[in-house]
Amino acid sequence: ASNNPNQPEYLQAVTEVVASIWPFIEKNPKYIESGILERLVEPERLIQFRVSWVDDQGKVNVNRAYRVQHNSAIGPYKGGMRFHPSVTPSVLKFLAFEQTFKNALTTLPMGGGKGGSDFDPKGKSDNEVMRFCQALMFELHRHLGADTDVPAGDIGVGAREVGFMTGMMKKLSNSAECVFTGKGLSFGGSLIRPEATGYGLLYFVEAMLKEQGQTLAGKRVGVSGSGNVAQYAIEKAMHMGGRVITASDSSGTVYDPEGFIPEKLACLMEIKNVKRGRVADYAHQMGLTYSEDGKPWQYEMDVALPCATQNELDGNDAEMLAGNGVMLVAEGANMPSTADAVAIFNNVGILYAPGKASNAGGVATSGLEMSQNALRLGWSREEVDQRLQDIMCRIHHTCVEYGRDETGKVNYEQGANIAGFVKVADAMLAQGVC
Numbered sequence: 001a002s003n004n005p006n007q008p009e010y011l012q013a014v015t016e017v018v019a020s021i022w023p024f025i026e027k028n029p030k031y032i033e034s035g036i037l038e039r040l041v042e043p044e045r046l047i048q049f050r051v052s053w054v055d056d057q058g059k060v061n062v063n064r065a066y067r068v069q070h071n072s073a074i075g076p077y078k079g080g081m082r083f084h085p086s087v088t089p090s091v092l093k094f095l096a097f098e099q100t101f102k103n104a105l106t107t108l109p110m111g112g113g114k115g116g117s118d119f120d121p122k123g124k125s126d127n128e129v130m131r132f133c134q135a136l137m138f139e140l141h142r143h144l145g146a147d148t149d150v151p152a153g154d155i156g157v158g159a160r161e162v163g164f165m166t167g168m169m170k171k172l173s174n175s176a177e178c179v180f181t182g183k184g185l186s187f188g189g190s191l192i193r194p195e196a197t198g199y200g201l202l203y204f205v206e207a208m209l210k211e212q213g214q215t216l217a218g219k220r221v222g223v224s225g226s227g228n229v230a231q232y233a234i235e236k237a238m239h240m241g242g243r244v245i246t247a248s249d250s251s252g253t254v255y256d257p258e259g260f261i262p263e264k265l266a267c268l269m270e271i272k273n274v275k276r277g278r279v280a281d282y283a284h285q286m287g288l289t290y291s292e293d294g295k296p297w298q299y300e301m302d303v304a305l306p307c308a309t310q311n312e313l314d315g316n317d318a319e320m321l322a323g324n325g326v327m328l329v330a331e332g333a334n335m336p337s338t339a340d341a342v343a344i345f346n347n348v349g350i351l352y353a354p355g356k357a358s359n360a361g362g363v364a365t366s367g368l369e370m371s372q373n374a375l376r377l378g379w380s381r382e383e384v385d386q387r388l389q390d391i392m393c394r395i396h397h398t399c400v401e402y403g404r405d406e407t408g409k410v411n412y413e414q415g416a417n418i419a420g421f422v423k424v425a426d427a428m429l430a431q432g433v434c
């Protein structure tokens with residue numbers, strides 16, 4: 001903690017991982033003797049820089065941007081860029097740390113990184129967003145490369161922002177090599193990438209339920225968020241026969257006891273993605289119950305999918321979920337559940353999948369985008385989707401293998417953390433102290 005003052009999110013993520021793998025490490029002292037843990041919790045590099053840009057009124061604005069290059073033991077740094085006022089070194093270090101384990105779980109050769117800025121795209125014109133992205137790339141470009149560091153999108157960074165950054169990168173480097181994933185289809189993007197995190201989450205949930213002899217058909221599903229991950233989680237949950245009863249944003253929650261249907265989802269997507277509106281607008285248009293500042297967890301449901309942001313589901317929410325009959329929580333967002341919430345899930349026997357396993361479909365498909373770019377080929381929708389399903393099944397299998405206790409119960413958190421750690425730690429050991 002003294003090495004990372006004022007970095008609560010980073011300390012939270014490290015504490016959670018180390019606590020869950022500690023019994024395993026004690027049985028395998030080679031990881032202690034080689035200083036692997038001390039090395040793993042120190043990012044290889046953290047770049048901080050100024051971004052100056054001019055708004056539509058001609059005023060100069062200054063934002064701060066960062067790239068955390070956390071670990072490259074198994075491949076180039078890989079992880080998204082986040083544009084949100086809450087972005088700090090602590091938030092990005094926690095995300096980069098988690099990303100290292102997540103990427104290892106995918107079995108694709110990708111190290112872990114994360115970046116972003118405190119720039120808020122909300123309320124900015126397309127031109128302002130473009131000027132900001134271009135100004136950011138003036139500095140970031142020198143730290144990227146297809147075999148060095150390959151960013152992607154995250155909160156506040158969608159297809160529009162990735163397009164602007166890719167365009168400037170190409171200009172500055174005089175090269176079209178793959179240094180962003182989540183690109184538009186016409187310039188090297190992969191089919192299924194926009195859908196991948198949400199779809200992958202549901203493939204993981206399906207595998208968890210299958211392990212219990214169950215399916216999603218007829219189950220009530222609560223989703224938080226209404227962005228990229230939430231939208232495609234809702235779509236796939238509907239396809240699997242689930243009844244999705246909530247969506248939300250940072251202003252409130254919409255409740256729909258009848259459940260989403262494709263027409264309603266299309267309306268939500270139009271409001272969020274095209275009009276850049278709010279969930280309240282959607283609720284109003286559909287005549288649905290909207291609760292300002294309410295959370296999805298207040299309603300009765302079987303499956304809960306937090307898909308918004310970190311620490312959005314705390315101990316009180318977990319108590320509420322337990323009382324409302326939930327049997328399974330799988331994270332679409334990164335670290336949405338606090339440590340208190342996870343302890344309650346474990347105590348009351350709610351099946352719990354941590355984001356580094358259940359939301360790995362996004363980065364896995366980014367890995368597939370990198371492969372297609374390197375091959376100068378584009379795979380069909382079916383081919384990418386099939387590979388995504390295979391990867392999510394493999395991650396589930398690995399979690400079960402490392403997370404099953406003597407009684408036969410599976411602790412997915414432990415399974416994901418140990419499996420990811422072993423992969424990264426063994427690669428670091430083999431490459432010596434560097």
Ligand code: NDP
Nearest residue numbers: 154155156197225226227228229249250308309333334362
């Ligand atoms: P988006 O920016 O597309 O959507 C984020 C959504 O979360 C918005 O609806 C936003 O609402 C909502 N939100 C933000 N803060 C809160 C809050 N405090 N309470 C309720 N809702 C909130 O981001 P993504 O969908 O891409 O990312 C969501 C999460 O998934 C993040 O944790 C991200 O790191 C993680 N993730 C994303 C991947 C991807 O492929 N996109 C891959 C793996 C993980 P508002 O409009 O009000 O801000």
